[in-house]
Amino acid sequence: MEGNITVDPKDAQDNKVMGILAYLGILVLVPIFAAKESPFARFHANQGLVLVIALIAIYIVVAILAAILIFISYALAILVTLLYLVVWLGWVVFAIIGIINASKGEMKELPLIGKIKIIK
Numbered sequence: 001m002e003g004n005i006t007v008d009p010k011d012a013q014d015n016k017v018m019g020i021l022a023y024l025g026i027l028v029l030v031p032i033f034a035a036k037e038s039p040f041a042r043f044h045a046n047q048g049l050v051l052v053i054a055l056i057a058i059y060i061v062v063a064i065l066a067a068i069l070i071f072i073s074y075a076l077a078i079l080v081t082l083l084y085l086v087v088w089l090g091w092v093v094f095a096i097i098g099i100i101n102a103s104k105g106e107m108k109e110l111p112l113i114g115k116i117k118i119i120k
Contacts, residue, residue: 005107012105019102022048046119
C-alpha cells in the first residue's frame with residue numbers, strides 16, 4: 001500500500017507513546033532524542049517534525065499576509081482570524097491522523113507532507 005511502511009511489531013508496541021508524542025508540537029523532541037534507535041519512533045518523529053515546521057512556515061506566511069491585509073483595512077482582520085483558524089484546524093487534523101496511525105502501530109505517511117524526510 002502506498003505510504004504504508006513495514007514495521008517491526010515489537011518496535012511499534014514498545015514505542016507507541018514516542019510515536020504519539022511526535023505529533024504534539026514541541027514534544028516531537030522527546031522521540032527525536034529518547035528513541036533514536038527505533039525506526040518506528042524515528043518515522044513518527046520525522047512526520048511530526050515536518051508537521052511542526054510546516055505549521056510554523058504557514059503561520060509566517062499568514063502573519064505577513066495579515067500585516068498586509070490589516071494595513072489595508074481593519075475589517076480584513078476577520079479574514080486573518082479565519083486564516084489562522086483554518087491553519088490550526090488543518091494541523092489538528094494531521095496530528096490526529098498521525099496519532100491514530102502511531103497508536104495502531106502503523107507507519108503511514110501523512111497526506112501532502114508525508115514524503116518529506118528530515119530525519120533518516
